[in-house]
Amino acid sequence: MAKPLTILALCLSVSAAPAFAQNRAADAFDRMDANGDGSVSRQEYLNQRANQFSRIDRNGDGGISARELDRVASRMASRAPSTARDLNGAMARLDTNGDGFISRREFLADMRMFRAVDTDDDGIIGPAERQAAADRLAAR
Numbered sequence: 001m002a003k004p005l006t007i008l009a010l011c012l013s014v015s016a017a018p019a020f021a022q023n024r025a026a027d028a029f030d031r032m033d034a035n036g037d038g039s040v041s042r043q044e045y046l047n048q049r050a051n052q053f054s055r056i057d058r059n060g061d062g063g064i065s066a067r068e069l070d071r072v073a074s075r076m077a078s079r080a081p082s083t084a085r086d087l088n089g090a091m092a093r094l095d096t097n098g099d100g101f102i103s104r105r106e107f108l109a110d111m112r113m114f115r116a117v118d119t120d121d122d123g124i125i126g127p128a129e130r131q132a133a134a135d136r137l138a139a140r
């Protein structure tokens, strides 16, 4: 992104934070919607989660340690405080066998966010559900 645009985005985020959050949510959905049909399937969501896992697992040992999680959370703190807060609770929530690491399997088992958005529970986040989620995000 060109610099003037970045600065503009920062200015806008101060005066129009909800709209900014809404755009970010829309971006996130666009990235997940790999085949571009306007909906996010369970599989597309899982693919996105798998990518996310690889990014967080910096040393590539197949597990997310508290330290790796902290690093991501502190990087997100200014940009996406709600995501950072979510990450802080992730170890307690996702490490289901309690070994101090979040394995890929444990990470992918977390469908909480998908279920929260897929309100009619058909396994697909359609355009209306996606809009509703963006609105909710903007309102909080």
Ligand SMILES: [Ca+2]
Residues within 6 Å of the ligand: 057, 058, 059, 060, 061, 062, 063, 064, 065, 068
């Ligand atoms: Ca690791």
Ligand SMILES: [Ca+2]
Residues within 6 Å of the ligand: 094, 095, 096, 097, 098, 099, 100, 101, 102, 103, 106
């Ligand atoms: Ca574990």
Ligand SMILES: [Ca+2]
Residues within 6 Å of the ligand: 118, 119, 120, 121, 122, 123, 124, 125, 126, 129
């Ligand atoms: Ca749905």
